[in-house]
Amino acid sequence: MLWPIDLIVLTFVIVTAVAAISVRDLLGTAILFSVYSFMMCLLWAVMGAVDVAFTEASVGAGVSTVFFVAAVFSTSRRTKD
Amino acid sequence: MTEIISLVVAKYNYWLYIILMMIGLYAMIAKNNLIKKLVGMNIFQTAIILFYVSTGYKTGATIPIIKNAHGGHGVEAAVIHAADYINPLPHVLMLTAIVVSVATFGVAMALCVRIYQRYQTLEEDELRMRLSEK
Amino acid sequence: MNNYPAILIIAPLLGAFFAGLAVWIQERLAYPIALISLGLSTFASVNVLMAVIANGPVHYRMAGWAPPMGIEYRIDLLNAMVLVLVSSIAFLNLLASYKNVEQETHDRAASFYVAYLLFVVGLLGVVATGDLFNLYVLIEITSLTSYTLVALGDRDRGPLASLNYLFVGVIGASFYLLGVGYIYIITGSLNMVDVAGILPDLPGSSTVLVGFILCLLGVWIKMALFPLHVWLPNGYTYAPTAFSRVVAPLMTKVMVYVMIRLMITVFGLDYVFVKLHLSEAVVWLGTIAIVFGGVMALSQKNLKKMLTYIIICEIGYMVGGAWLGNELGMTGAILHIVNDALMTFALFLAVGNIVYKIKDVDYPNLSGLFGKMPWTMAGFVLAAFSIIGVPPTCGFFSKWYLILGAFEAGAYHFAAALLISSLICAVLFFKVFEICFFAPEGNGHSHDHSHGHGDQVIVMDEAPVASLVTLAIVSLALILVGVYSGTIVNTIILPFLR
Amino acid sequence: MKLLGFIIVCLTGIFLLYGTSDLPDWGDPNSPASLHLSNHYIEKAVAETEVPNLVTAVLADYRGFDTMFETAVVFTAGLACFLLLRDFKPKQDRYYRHVPTGVVLHFKDKARQLRVGTEFESVDKDWVPSDMVIKTVCRILIPFIQIYALYVVAHGDFSPGGGFQGGVIFGSSFILLAISYNLKTLMKRVSEKFLGIFSAVGVLIYVGIGVIAMIMGGNFLDYSTLAPLVPVDPGHIRALGMLGVEIGVGIAVMAAMAIIYINIVSQGRHDEGL
Numbered sequence: 001m002l003w004p005i006d007l008i009v010l011t012f013v014i015v016t017a018v019a020a021i022s023v024r025d026l027l028g029t030a031i032l033f034s035v036y037s038f039m040m041c042l043l044w045a046v047m048g049a050v051d052v053a054f055t056e057a058s059v060g061a062g063v064s065t066v067f068f069v070a071a072v073f074s075t076s077r078r079t080k081d
Numbered sequence: 082m083t084e085i086i087s088l089v090v091a092k093y094n095y096w097l098y099i100i101l102m103m104i105g106l107y108a109m110i111a112k113n114n115l116i117k118k119l120v121g122m123n124i125f126q127t128a129i130i131l132f133y134v135s136t137g138y139k140t141g142a143t144i145p146i147i148k149n150a151h152g153g154h155g156v157e158a159a160v161i162h163a164a165d166y167i168n169p170l171p172h173v174l175m176l177t178a179i180v181v182s183v184a185t186f187g188v189a190m191a192l193c194v195r196i197y198q199r200y201q202t203l204e205e206d207e208l209r210m211r212l213s214e215k
Numbered sequence: 216m217n218n219y220p221a222i223l224i225i226a227p228l229l230g231a232f233f234a235g236l237a238v239w240i241q242e243r244l245a246y247p248i249a250l251i252s253l254g255l256s257t258f259a260s261v262n263v264l265m266a267v268i269a270n271g272p273v274h275y276r277m278a279g280w281a282p283p284m285g286i287e288y289r290i291d292l293l294n295a296m297v298l299v300l301v302s303s304i305a306f307l308n309l310l311a312s313y314k315n316v317e318q319e320t321h322d323r324a325a326s327f328y329v330a331y332l333l334f335v336v337g338l339l340g341v342v343a344t345g346d347l348f349n350l351y352v353l354i355e356i357t358s359l360t361s362y363t364l365v366a367l368g369d370r371d372r373g374p375l376a377s378l379n380y381l382f383v384g385v386i387g388a389s390f391y392l393l394g395v396g397y398i399y400i401i402t403g404s405l406n407m408v409d410v411a412g413i414l415p416d417l418p419g420s421s422t423v424l425v426g427f428i429l430c431l432l433g434v435w436i437k438m439a440l441f442p443l444h445v446w447l448p449n450g451y452t453y454a455p456t457a458f459s460r461v462v463a464p465l466m467t468k469v470m471v472y473v474m475i476r477l478m479i480t481v482f483g484l485d486y487v488f489v490k491l492h493l494s495e496a497v498v499w500l501g502t503i504a505i506v507f508g509g510v511m512a513l514s515q516k517n518l519k520k521m522l523t524y525i526i527i528c529e530i531g532y533m534v535g536g537a538w539l540g541n542e543l544g545m546t547g548a549i550l551h552i553v554n555d556a557l558m559t560f561a562l563f564l565a566v567g568n569i570v571y572k573i574k575d576v577d578y579p580n581l582s583g584l585f586g587k588m589p590w591t592m593a594g595f596v597l598a599a600f601s602i603i604g605v606p607p608t609c610g611f612f613s614k615w616y617l618i619l620g621a622f623e624a625g626a627y628h629f630a631a632a633l634l635i636s637s638l639i640c641a642v643l644f645f646k647v648f649e650i651c652f653f654a655p656e657g658n659g660h661s662h663d664h665s666h667g668h669g670d671q672v673i674v675m676d677e678a679p680v681a682s683l684v685t686l687a688i689v690s691l692a693l694i695l696v697g698v699y700s701g702t703i704v705n706t707i708i709l710p711f712l713r
Numbered sequence: 714m715k716l717l718g719f720i721i722v723c724l725t726g727i728f729l730l731y732g733t734s735d736l737p738d739w740g741d742p743n744s745p746a747s748l749h750l751s752n753h754y755i756e757k758a759v760a761e762t763e764v765p766n767l768v769t770a771v772l773a774d775y776r777g778f779d780t781m782f783e784t785a786v787v788f789t790a791g792l793a794c795f796l797l798l799r800d801f802k803p804k805q806d807r808y809y810r811h812v813p814t815g816v817v818l819h820f821k822d823k824a825r826q827l828r829v830g831t832e833f834e835s836v837d838k839d840w841v842p843s844d845m846v847i848k849t850v851c852r853i854l855i856p857f858i859q860i861y862a863l864y865v866v867a868h869g870d871f872s873p874g875g876g877f878q879g880g881v882i883f884g885s886s887f888i889l890l891a892i893s894y895n896l897k898t899l900m901k902r903v904s905e906k907f908l909g910i911f912s913a914v915g916v917l918i919y920v921g922i923g924v925i926a927m928i929m930g931g932n933f934l935d936y937s938t939l940a941p942l943v944p945v946d947p948g949h950i951r952a953l954g955m956l957g958v959e960i961g962v963g964i965a966v967m968a969a970m971a972i973i974y975i976n977i978v979s980q981g982r983h984d985e986g987l
Contacts, residue, residue, distance in 0.1 A: 026116055058878050070190075074197070102729070163756055212375075400745070421732055
C-alpha cells in the first residue's frame with residue numbers, strides 16, 4: 001500500500017469528523033457524517049478489509065444516514081453548537 | 082533523529098486513530114445538542130473499529146480471500162502461506178462491532194424522537210430548564 | 216446430557232424469538248413462553264452447578280471448535296453459582312411481575328417480555344462465556360435492552376434518563392472493547408485462558424497495563440462505581456417496576472463478577488496485586504463510594520431513588536473487598552454478590568408491590584403501609600435488616616468477611632466505612648419504618664374514610680398473590696443463605712479461590 | 714463542561730498514547746496479532762470449511778456464536794424502536810386530495826371517512842406533487858437492488874458480502890420505495906405484521922440450525938453434524954450450513970432496518986413520513 005494515500009484519506013477523515021460535529025445545522029451534520037463514513041470505508045478498503053468496507057458503505061454511509069435524516073425530519077434541524 | 086523518524090513512521094497511524102477517538106469523546110462530553118452527541122458517539126466507535134482493523138493489516142499481504150481455493154485438495158491446499166493474506170479475525174470482530182454500533186444508533190435516534198415529542202427540544206440546557214420548572 | 220451449558224443460553228433466546236412471533240400472532244402466548252423458557256434455563260443452570268461441584272469445570276465448545284479458534288464456554292464454580300443466581304432471580308421476577316407489566320405497559324406487554332428475555336440472555340451469556348470479545352457482544356445485548364426498557368417507564372423522565380444511560384453505557388462498552396483490542400494486539404488471542412497463558416511472558420508491557428485499565432474502566436462504568444455512577448439513580452428510578460426489579464439486583468452484580476473474572480482468570484492475582492500498585496487507590500475509591508452512597512441515600516425523599524443510592528453503596532463494598540488483596544476480602548466480595556442480589560431483589564419486590572398499589576413512592580405517601588400491606592412490609596423489613604447486617608440474615612455474613620479482610624489488609628478506613636454505612640442504613644430504614652408505621656395525619660387518601668381518626672380504619676389492600684409468594688420465597692432464601700453461608704463458602708468460594 | 718470535557722479527553726488521550734509505545738509497528742507481519750490465531754485461520758480454514766472467503770468462514774463458523782448474538786442485537790434494535798415509538802392511536806386530522814381537481818380536503822372529525830379510490834387519494838399533511846422522473850427511476854431500480862441484495866447474501870462465501878450486508882441492501886430498497894413514493898405505499902406492500910414476523914423468523918432460522926445440530930448429537934451450531942440431513946458431499950456441509958445461517962441473518966436484518974426506519978420517520982404512527 002502506498003502510504004501517502006492512507007495518510008491523505010486519514011486526514012480527510014479527521015477533517016470531516018471535526019466538521020460534522022461543528023456545523024450548525026443538523027442536516028449538514030447528516031451529510032458530513034455520511035462523507036465521514038464513506039472516507040472511513042475507503043480507508044478500510046485500502047487496508048484490505050473488504051468485508052468491513054462493504055459493511056460500512058452500506059451501513060454507515062447508507063442506512064445510518066437515512067436514519068439520521070429521518071430523525072432530523074421528525075425532530076428539528078436546529079442546533080446551538 | 083532517524084530513530085524518531087522511524088518511530089513516527091511506525092506509529093503515526095495509531096496516533097491519528099487516538100486523535101479521532103478523542104474528537105468523538107469530546108463531542109460526547111461537551112456538545113449541547115443530543116444528536117451532536119450521537120454523532121460524537123459514532124465517531125468514537127468507528128475510531129475504535131479503525132484501530133482494530135489496522136491491527137490486522139500486514140505489509141505485503143492481500144485481502145483474506147483464498148485464491149484458487151477450488152483448484153485442489155490435499156497437496157495443493159497446503160501451499161497457502163499465512164504471510165500472503167491479511168489477518169481475517171479483526172475484520173470479523175469489527176463486522177460485529179459495526180452492527181452493534183448501528184443498532185445502538187437506531188435506538189438512540191428513537192429515544193431522541195421520543196424526547197422531542199415530549200419536550201419539543203433536543204438542547205441539553207433547555208431540557209434541564211424544562212425539568213427544573215416542574 | 217452434556218448440552219446443559221448451551222441450553223442455559225439457548226432456551227431463553229429461543230423463547231425470546233418465539234415470543235416475538237407471538238406478538239404478532241397471539242399476544243397471550245408471550246407470557247407462558249417466557250415463563251417456560253426461563254424455567255428451563257433455571258433447571259439447566261442448577262444442573263450445571265451440580266455437575267461443576269461434582270466433577271470440576273465444565274467446558275462447552277460452541278460449533279465444536281477447539282478453544283483458541285472457536286468460542287468456548289468454561290463454567291467453573293464461580294460462574295455456575297452466579298448463573299443459578301441470575302436465572303432463578305429472572306424466573307422468580309417474571310412470576311411475580313405479571314400484574315405489574317399489565318398495569319404499566321398494557322398495550323405492549325408481549326414485546327416487553329421479548330426484550331426482558333433478551334436482557335436475561337445477555338446476562339447469562341456474560342456470566343458463562345470464556346471469550347473476551349463474546350463478552351462485549353453480550354454486554355451490548357444487555358445494555359441495548361436495558362436502554363429500551365428503562366425508557367418505557369416514567370413517561371416524562373424515562374426517555375431522558377435512558378438516553379443519559381445510553382451515552383455513559385456506550386462509553387463504558389467502548390472502553391472495554393478498546394481494552395480488549397490492546398490485549399489482542401499484544402497477545403493475538405481472545406480466549407480468556409489462552410490470554411492468561413500468554414500474558415506472563417510480557418512483563419512490564421505498557422500495552423498490557425493500558426489494556427487492563429481500559430477494561431476495568433469500562434466495567435466500572437457499567438457497574439456504576441462512585442465517580443462513574445451518574446447514570447444509575449435516574450435510570451433505575453424511572454424504569455418500569457418489572458424491569459427495575461431485575462436490573463437492580465442483577466446488572467451491577469454481574470459486572471462485579473466480570474471484574475473478578477478479569478482479575479482472577481485473565482490477568483491473574485499476581486499481576487493485579489504484586490506488579491501493579493493500584494489496590495490501595497481502588498480500596499479508597501470503594502470507601503468513598505460507600506460513604507457517598509450512604510449520604511446521598513439519606514438525602515433522598517423517594518423510596519425507589521433511595522434504594523438506587525444503596526446499590527451504589529453496595530458496589531463500593533464489593534469493589535473494595537475484591538481489591539483488598541487477600542482471600543478473606545475476595546471471599547467476602549464473592550459472597551456479597553449472592554447476598555446483595557438477593558437483598559436488593561427482595562427490596563425491589565416489596566417496592567414494586569407498593570408501587571402497584573400507590574403510584575408514587577415519595578415518603579409522605581408511604582404512611583400507614585404497615586396496616587395496608589402487612590405481608591409486603593414484613594418482607595421489606597427482613598430485607599432491610601439484611602442490608603443493615605443483622606445476624607441471622609445473609610447480609611451480616613458477607614460484611615463480616617469483608618471487615619475481617621479489611622483488618623487483615625490493614626485497610627482500617629474501609630472497615631470504618633463498612634460500619635458507618637451499616638449505621639446509615641439503619642437510620643435510613645428506621646426512618647422509612649417510622650413513616651410507614653404511623654397512619655397519615657389529616658391529609659392523604661385515608662382522609663376520605665376516617666376523617667383523620669387514625670390507624671384502625673385502614674383497609675388491608677395487598678399486592679397480587681404471585682408477588683407475595685415470590686417475596687416469601689426470597690425472604691426465606693435470605694435467611695437460608697445466611698444460615699448456610701458457611702457451606703457456600705466452603706464448597707464453592709474457597710475451592711474456587713485455591 | 715467544555716473545559717472539564719477537554720481535560721478528561723486530554724488525559725484519556727495521553728493515557729492511550731502511552732499504551733501505544735509498546736505496540737508492534739503498524740503493518741508489521743510478525744506482530745503477535747497476525748501470528749497466533751490468524752495463521753491457523755488462514756492456513757486451515759479452506760481445508761476445514763471449504764469457504765475461500767476467510768472472513769465469512771470465521772464469522773459464520775469459527776465464531777458463529779458471536780454472529781448469532783450480533784443478529785439478536787439487530788433484532789433488539791428493531792424491537793426497541795417498536796416498543797419506544799409505536800403509537801397505536803390513529804391521528805385526528807386526515808387529508809384527502811381530489812385527484813381530478815387537485816383540491817385538498819382536511820377532515821378533523823374522526824368519524825367521517827372518505828372512500829379512497831380513483832377519485833380521492835389520502836395524502837400527507839405536507840403534500841408535494843410526486844415527481845415523475847424519480848418515481849420511474851426508482852420503480853425500475855428497486856428490483857435490481859433486491860436482486861443484487863440476494864446475490865450479496867448468496868455469494869458471501871466467495872466474495873465480500875454476506876447476510877448482514879445483503880440484508881441492509883434489501884432493507885434499503887424498501888426505504889427507497891418509501892422515500893420515492895410515500896410511506897403509505899410501502900405500508901401497503903409490506904405490512905407491519907410481515908416485518909415483525911420476519912425479523913423474528915430470521916433469527917429463528919439461525920438459532921434453529923444450531924439447535925438441529927444439537928439434536929443431531931453435536932455441539933450447538935456444529936454444522937458438520939447436519940450431513941445426514943442434506944444429500945451433499947459431507948465436506949461441503951459446513952459451507953452449506955453457513956449459507957443457511959447467512960440467509961437467516963439477511964432476513965432478520967432486512968426486516969429490522971425497515972422497522973427502524975418506518976418507526977423513526979413516522980414517529981410511530983405509520984401513516985405519513987419522509
